[in-house]
Every structure is written in C-alpha cells, then in structure tokens.
Amino acid sequence: MESIAIRRKLTDRAMTGLFLFAAILVVAPLFLIFADLLWKGAKELRWSLLTDLPHPVGETGGGIANGILGTLTISGLAMAVGIPVAVMTGIYLAEYGRGWFASIVRFCVDTLAGVPSIIMGIFGYVLVVLPMKRFSAWAAAAALAMIFIPIVVRTTEEMLKTVPHSVREAALALGIERWKATLFITVRTAWSGIVTGILLAMARILGETAPLLFTALGNQFWQSRLDGPIAAIPLQVFTYAISPYEDWHDKAWAGAVVLILMVLSISMAARFFTREKKWKP
Amino acid sequence: MAIPTGNLKDRLFERATALFAGIVLALALLLFALLVRESLPALKKFGFSFITGTTWDPVAETFGALPFIYGTLVTSTIALLIAVPLSVGAAVFINDFAPPWLKGPVSFLAELLAAIPSVIYGLWGIFVLVPLLRDHFMKPVTRVFGWIPLFKGPVYGPSMLAAGVLLAIMVVPFILSVSREVMATVPQRQKEAVLSLGGTRWEMIRIVIGQHCIPGIFGATILGLGRAIGETMAVTMLIGNRPDILLSIFQPGYSMAAVIANEFTEATGDLYLSSLIAVGLVLFLITFAVNLAARWILTRLVAHASRGI
Numbered sequence: 001m002e003s004i005a006i007r008r009k010l011t012d013r014a015m016t017g018l019f020l021f022a023a024i025l026v027v028a029p030l031f032l033i034f035a036d037l038l039w040k041g042a043k044e045l046r047w048s049l050l051t052d053l054p055h056p057v058g059e060t061g062g063g064i065a066n067g068i069l070g071t072l073t074i075s076g077l078a079m080a081v082g083i084p085v086a087v088m089t090g091i092y093l094a095e096y097g098r099g100w101f102a103s104i105v106r107f108c109v110d111t112l113a114g115v116p117s118i119i120m121g122i123f124g125y126v127l128v129v130l131p132m133k134r135f136s137a138w139a140a141a142a143a144l145a146m147i148f149i150p151i152v153v154r155t156t157e158e159m160l161k162t163v164p165h166s167v168r169e170a171a172l173a174l175g176i177e178r179w180k181a182t183l184f185i186t187v188r189t190a191w192s193g194i195v196t197g198i199l200l201a202m203a204r205i206l207g208e209t210a211p212l213l214f215t216a217l218g219n220q221f222w223q224s225r226l227d228g229p230i231a232a233i234p235l236q237v238f239t240y241a242i243s244p245y246e247d248w249h250d251k252a253w254a255g256a257v258v259l260i261l262m263v264l265s266i267s268m269a270a271r272f273f274t275r276e277k278k279w280k281p
Numbered sequence: 282m283a284i285p286t287g288n289l290k291d292r293l294f295e296r297a298t299a300l301f302a303g304i305v306l307a308l309a310l311l312l313f314a315l316l317v318r319e320s321l322p323a324l325k326k327f328g329f330s331f332i333t334g335t336t337w338d339p340v341a342e343t344f345g346a347l348p349f350i351y352g353t354l355v356t357s358t359i360a361l362l363i364a365v366p367l368s369v370g371a372a373v374f375i376n377d378f379a380p381p382w383l384k385g386p387v388s389f390l391a392e393l394l395a396a397i398p399s400v401i402y403g404l405w406g407i408f409v410l411v412p413l414l415r416d417h418f419m420k421p422v423t424r425v426f427g428w429i430p431l432f433k434g435p436v437y438g439p440s441m442l443a444a445g446v447l448l449a450i451m452v453v454p455f456i457l458s459v460s461r462e463v464m465a466t467v468p469q470r471q472k473e474a475v476l477s478l479g480g481t482r483w484e485m486i487r488i489v490i491g492q493h494c495i496p497g498i499f500g501a502t503i504l505g506l507g508r509a510i511g512e513t514m515a516v517t518m519l520i521g522n523r524p525d526i527l528l529s530i531f532q533p534g535y536s537m538a539a540v541i542a543n544e545f546t547e548a549t550g551d552l553y554l555s556s557l558i559a560v561g562l563v564l565f566l567i568t569f570a571v572n573l574a575a576r577w578i579l580t581r582l583v584a585h586a587s588r589g590i
Contacts, residue, residue, distance in 0.1 A: 022370025088301035108309035116511025179294035207398025
C-alpha cells in the first residue's frame with residue numbers, strides 16, 4: 001500500500017517536471033532568436049541603415065531605406081484595397097449572413113485563410129505580372145491583399161457578433177434606420193476590435209516574403225513607380241541571408257531587427273486596442 | 282434576428298455589403314481557376330505521372346513532383362513529432378500547473394513566437410540552428426547510428442531534419458493555443474471530482490484529457506500540419522534544395538513550397554512555369570484537404586462538448 005502511494009506521488013512529480021520542461025522548451029527559442037537578433041544585428045544597426053540605399057558587396061555602410069519604403073508602399077496598397085472589401089464582407093456575414101450564399105462566402109474565407117502564402121504569390125504573378133509583362137508593386141499588393149482579406153473578414157465578423165443584440169434593438173427602437181444603426185452603432189461599438197484585427201493582419205503582411213519573390217521581385221534602387229520592381233525588407237533579408245558574403249550576413253541581421261521592430265510594434269498597438277475592447281453597458 | 286427591412290436605403294446597404302462578400306467569393310474562385318488554367322499544360326503533358334514522377338529536370342523538360350511532395354511530408358512529420366508533445370505539455374502546464382502570475386507572460390511569449398516573420402526564422406535557422414544541430418546532434422548521431430538508413434551521413438547541415446526542427450518551433454504556437462482552448466472546455470467539476478477521490482494532479486490530467494481532449498488535440502495537430510505544409514521561407518532556407526528522394530533525414534531535400542520559391546523567376550519556357558504552378562495546385566489541394574479535415578474535427582468537437590455537458 002505504502003509503495004503504491006509513493007509511486008503515484010513520484011509519477012505526479014515527474015510528470016509535473018515534464019510539463020514544466022515542455023513549457024520552457026516552447027518559449028526558449030523566442031529568447032534565443034531575440035538574443036541573436038540583438039547580438040548579430042547590432043553591428044550594422046546605425047542611422048544610415050534607415051536612410052541609405054543598399055551598397056554593393058564589399059562596400060561598408062549602406063542601408064535598406066528603399067526596402068522600408070517599398071514594404072510600406074506594398075502593404076499600404078494591399079490594405080487600401082483590402083480594408084473596405086474585408087470589413088464590408090465581415091458586416092455582411094455578421095449582420096445579414098444567413099442562407100446558402102453566406103455559408104459559401106464563409107467557406108471561401110476559411111479556405112483563403114489556409115492557403116499557403118507562396119500560392120498567393122502565384123496569384124499575383126498570373127493575375128498582374130503576366131498581363132503587364134513586368135514585376136510590380138501592384139502584383140505584390142494583390143498577393144498581400146489575398147492574405148490580408150480573410151484575416152480581417154473573420155475578426156470583423158467575430159467582433160460584430162460580440163455586440164449584444166440589445167444594442168441593435170435599442171437603436172432600432174429609437175427609429176434609426178437599420179443601415180445607420182449598423183454603421184454608426186453596431187460597427188462603432190465593435191470598432192476597436194475590428195481595428196485590432198486590421199493591425200494584426202497588417203503585422204502579418206509586413207513580414208511576408210514568399211508572395212513577394214516573383215511579384216515585387218526586389219530592387220537595389222528607389223522605385224517611384226508602382227508598375228515596376230520594388231524593394232521590400234523581407235526580400236532584402238532573404239537575399240542577404242542566402243548570399244555568400246560575410247558583410248551581407250550582418251546586413252541581413254540588421255534588416256531583420258528593423259523588420260521585427262515594425263511587426264512587433266504593430267502587434268503591440270493591436271494589443272493596446274483589444275484592451276479597450278470590452279463593451280461596457 | 283429577423284428585422285423586416287422595408288426601407289430602400291436599408292436594402293441598398295445590405296446589397297452593398299453582399300456585393301463585397303461576392304467579391305471575396307469571386308476572388309477565391311478566381312484563385313482556384315487561375316491555378317488550374319495555368320497548370321493545365323503540365324498536367325496534360327505528364328498526366329498522373331506528374332505526381333508520381335521522381336525526375337525534375339528542367340533541361341530535359343521532364344517534371345515529376347514526387348521529390349517535393351516527399352520532402353514536404355517528411356519535414357512536416359518531423360515538425361509535428363516534435364511540436365505536438367511539446368505544445369500539449371506546455372498547454373497542460375499553462376492551464377493546470379502554472380501559478381496565475383505566470384500564465385499571462387507564458388502565453389504572451391507563445392503569441393510573440395507566432396508573430397515573428399518566417400524569413401527571420403529562416404535567417405536564424407541558417408546561422409544558429411543549422412550549425413548547432415550539425416555539430417551537436419547530427420555528427421555525433423551519425424558516428425554511432427550511421428548504420429541506420431534514417432541517420433546516414435554525410436552531414437552537411439542544411440537538411441530535412443533542420444527544416445523540420447525549425448518548422449516545429451514555428452507551428453508550436455498554433456497547436457498550443459488550439460490545445461489550450463480544447464482543454465479549457467473540460468468541465469471544472471470533472472477535474473475536481475478526480476482530485477476529490479484522492480487522485481494526483483497527473484492522474485487528473487491523464488483521465489480528464491484522455492477522456493475529453495484527444496480528438497481536439499488531434500484536430501490541433503492537423504491544423505499545425507496545414508501550416509507546416511505551406512510554410513515556404515524557413516524551409517527554403519534550410520532544407521538544402523536537392524530534388525532527390527533520400528531516406529536519411531540528415532540529407533538535403535526539397536519541398537513543394539521551396540521549389541516554387543526558388544525556381545519561379547528562373548523558369549524559362551512555358552512548360553517549366555506551368556509545372557511549377559502545377560506544384561502550387563497540388564500544394565493548394567493538399568492544404569485545402571488538411572484544413573478542411575481540421576475544421577471538421579474541431580467544429581464537430583465543439584458541438585459535442587456543448588451537447589455533452
């Protein structure tokens with residue numbers, strides 16, 4: 001009897017230890033990655049990184065300024081197209097969406113959300129690059145919008161559904177037309193949640209590399225046109241990382257630091273908005 | 282909530298939102314249609330042997346995608362073998378063992394892992410993970426177990442194992458969060474019942490999780506599989522990019538996403554490009570099926586859970 005009790009207690013201790021160990025192993029890579037980013041990125045981290053064009057191999061200095069501008073341009077275009085489409089679709093699904101049409105749309109959104117990002121690159125290539133016969137910011141934006149839209153549709157729908165029915169009913173009871181009640185009461189109430197979804201989707205597309213490989217293509221110089229190849233930070237990090245040159249590796253780490261700071265600050269902003277989300281009666 | 286809408290503006294607004302929903306529907310159909318249309322030349326030429334063929338030779342214009350399908354499956358399997366036990370263990374720890382002040386930070390850190398762009402994982406993989414695995418795992422293991430085909434040398438570094446390990450780190454946050462949600466659906470009363478009968482905490486976990494959460498964890502695993510199969514950059518940078526089917530996980534391989542990423546801009550000739558897009562179509566169909574399965578398992582489970590309690 002005694003020995004069974006001891007064995008059970010020991011097994012319990014051992015399993016507790018294993019669970020703790022698993023939790024440590026899960027978060028450990030995060031610390032390793034951040035430590036390496038700071039350690040290896042520090043060498044090239046200086047002001048000119050943000051203001052200069054890339055320099056050729058062997059020349060010290062140089063920056064990723066064109067990549068920063070390119071990333072913001074492409075993501076901005078994708079969002080300009082994506083936000084209206086996604087938010088309106090979210091409103092449709094949450095406020096009106098019943099029946100077969102809504103089910104099919106929901107199914108498509110779920111499907112799109114699971115499509116690997118490289119395939120969205122093929123989409124941008126076939127839809128924009130082939131007809132225009134040139135790589136362009138437009139093609140990259142088309143690919144990124146395809147990633148952006150399903151995420152925002154989902155969060156918009158979910159957020160609108162958290163708004164209590166009593167809010168809608170109160171608005172309608174006051175004689176407000178339904179479309180006004182939807183836009184100015186229901187959507188307003190869920191707005192911070194919707195913005196959170198938009199910010200999280202933005203953080204996601206800022207860091208996407210695969211869909212840009214054969215749409216944006218990358219560029220060593222400034223690009224003032226939207227119908228030509230354009231630089232982007234993730235592409236620069238990728239090119240520098242797989243190059244055989246030591247000083248380019250340093251630049252890859254520095255570029256990665258800039259990229260992660262952008263992505264994380266937007267994720268943090270999203271968290272800040274969620275905190276305010278709680279609907280108070 | 283059926284509120285009658287007689288007003289013209291109301292109907293217009295509803296139509297407008299429906300129009301945008303229609304755009305999303307059209308985009309999804311367009312994506313599929315374009316993939317099929319562009320793949321047709323390659324699929325017509327090679328037929329079923331596109332999937333079963335083992336030769337990928339752009340010069341001879343012979344394209345068989347099996348090496349890539351193989352590489353994708355091997356790396357994803359390695360990733361899941363590592364990620365599932367870790368995520369489930371961590372989920373149990375966060376839900377049932379961690380002191381309250383620790384729960385928030387740990388799940389926050391796991392969320393941060395999910396936010397890191399994959400190209401940064403790839404960068405870290407090339408310069409930190411690969412040398413680490415090569416010198417402290419692969420080399421010693423081949424020295425002792427090199428006679429097992431799975432661990433055969435020579436060791437280069439970039440390999441299916443390295444890609445699989447990195448993928449594991451990347452899918453952990455997803456499996457972790459879904460597992461936690463599944464475990465949170467377990468009624469507190471049942472856990473308390475086990476404890477009140479004198480069970481230890483481990484016995485509580487074993488009984489309750491074994492009873493309730495296995496299908497949910499399976500669903501989470503399939504969801505993780507969907508992510509692992511489609512991941513591009515991290516795998517491209519680590520797998521070694523060699524279109525051969527090799528048994529040893531220490532050898533380089535190639536994945537479907539990686540071959541598209543690497544060869545798309547170099548594809549000279551229509552058949553070459555069409556073959557790459559056909560690889561994309563195969564990848565699309567596989568992830569579609571996998572995600573559908575995961576959603577089916579998870580929604581059915583939620584329905585069950587709400588009915589059962």
